[in-house]
Amino acid sequence: MPKNKTHKGAAKRIRVTGTGKLVREHTNNQHKFEHKSSSRKRRISGIEVLSPADNSRMKKLLGL
Incomplete structure (x- = not known):
């Protein structure tokens, strides 16, 4: 097996x-911040735990 x-x-x-x-990380959080409202920038900052429905598929991609 490879x-x-x-x-x-x-x-x-x-x-x-x-x-x-x-x-x-949240999406839309890389650039063009001057066009986004302050509340939107606060909402998309930080990290989020991945959905349980996606966990098994992502662990397989990551080799866990």
């Missing part, structure tokens, strides 16, 4: 916490 390869696109977007949860 080794499983990590999906690099997923690895750049999702990380694993110390307790094993998968977390991601």
Whole structure:
């Protein structure tokens, strides 16, 4: 059996916490902030725990 390869696109977007949860960043949080309202910028800042429905698929992509 060949080794499983990590999906690099997923690895750049999702990380694993110390307790094993998968977390991601919010979308629309890279540039063009002058056009976004302050409340919207606050809402999309920070990280969010990945949905339980996506966990098994993402763990397979990450090789966990």
